[in-house]
Amino acid sequence: MSKVKKQSDKNAPKGQIRIIAGQYRGRKLPVLMADGLRPTTDRVKETVFNWLMPYIQDTICLDCFAGSGGLGFEAMSRGASSVTLVELNKSAAQQLKDNKALLKAESIQVVQKNALDFLQSNQQNYSLVFIDPPFRKGLAQQAAQLLSDKGLTDDALIYVEMETDHNQQIMPSHWQLLKEKIAGQVVYRLYQNSLV
Template sequence: MSKVKKQSDKNAPKGQIRIIAGQFRGRKLPVLMADGLRPTTDRVKETVFNWLMPYIQDANCLDCFAGSGGLGFEAISRGASAVTLVELNKLAAQLLKDNKALLKADNIQVIQQNALDFLHNNQQSYSLVFIDPPFRKGLAQQAAQLLNEKGLTDDALIYVEMETDHNTQIMPSHWQLLKEKVAGQVVYRLYQNSAD
């Protein structure tokens, strides 16, 4: 395993994301630029939240591989009741906490932990879940299986983003595919839990 050069908070390279709509519309938030952290593009985010518009109000959301927090912050801005952001990278998780404070969003919880460990021990049920993991590690399928065991309301919506050249990861059989789109190297899908 190669050694990763440690960076201080001050020296960590940063980019930014923009909240597209809702309460925090137009706000720009700093994000960490690091390997494996890919903020969802505005174009994809706009499409996804158009899909979610009828369901976002008062949703209890989970962003499993939060990264920049772009999906979770957008969900809060558009009326979700609560968002849990799970992020393994320590600096990225700290920046999520800083951005939560910047927005004064008390209904956001940031957890610095491996998403699979979090899902394995999860005791809550979520009505909207974002699965947008680092690519080429098979994490979407692993997260989906854990989430399926516990963590979803009966009609929960699950957004899954993965690379187009590795999009054969299998989702639970009773997740109904509602929407699917491809943008460049990314395929993104919206499923609904229909376990009854």
Template sequence: MSKVKKHSDKSAPKGQIRIISGQYRGRKLPVLMADGLRPTTDRVKETVFNWLMPYIQDTNCLDCFAGSGGLGFEAMSRGASYVTLVELNKPAAQQLKDNKALLQADSIQVVQQNALDFLKNNQQNYSLVFIDPPFRKGLAQQTAELLSEKGLTDDALIYVEMEADHNEQTMPSHWQLLKEKVAGQVIYRLYQNSVV
């Protein structure tokens, strides 16, 4: 019986993400190919981090739907001082912990929890937030609403990725749209929290 289990573990589908730049440049990290997990493509990631380059140093970063951790690990590699990865899927969260250990990245925290529940109980303010939730569940707007109540520094940057054909989810009125781009089925935007 243990042989069967061992075989199924080995055959569990895995992919990988690549860290594009910074301290861990070129490192490849294994990721689970879990249902609904869509690692941000290198092309999109490169654009996003070009947008963020002037601001990322020493940020306190939150990745709300971490999945593969591609955005959070990239932020850490490029100079974020602390990164919190929130992921509901237990095996995916375990893979994030394994990759944290692989990189020996003590400034990364992995939280296995529903992102909305995490935000409801959050006591920290983040200066950089990634919102890249599973599609077609309205989670981007729900997450933004919770963050706008608490959890952001006054000038925080917020990256939001959602499906291009379902982008009527509205963001808080005090979030200023800085950048926007469409890549295939995905629309991605960079906002700044502008609390007067």
């Protein structure tokens, strides 16, 4: 069964994402069009990075369910000091590595691993985290709970994207909701870790 899956990933058609602003502005990167991978739309990405604009410079960034890497690559383009892209799908992770090489972005690290396992063993504190997991699996809440125990700076910003019909996943009580917006079937929110 897994062999069939791997084969279909390898032969999956490729789409592309566009970096909107910053150092790599206008660059188009190929992405794997595999099951469960849905790149954040340009419209949503633009809104999110408008929210983040005052804070993004020199952040240590983690993209938990990287997929196409659209959020992480955009963060790097706009001044993050380092970006860790965590992606379970082997072919998608390889595409992220290829895109990192294409951009010559040495400050990007690609980790091919289950995001929840990564968070459990993580020793790094991040100042900006993207949580945009595959839908309808309750993964946003699970990732948030693991991050609330360790892995965040005291005032870290956390972006969470989930489906509108499944948006009652509970975030840690010390995460303060700063922004929220709905676009079609997606609700996206920006939280701040408030450990005071």
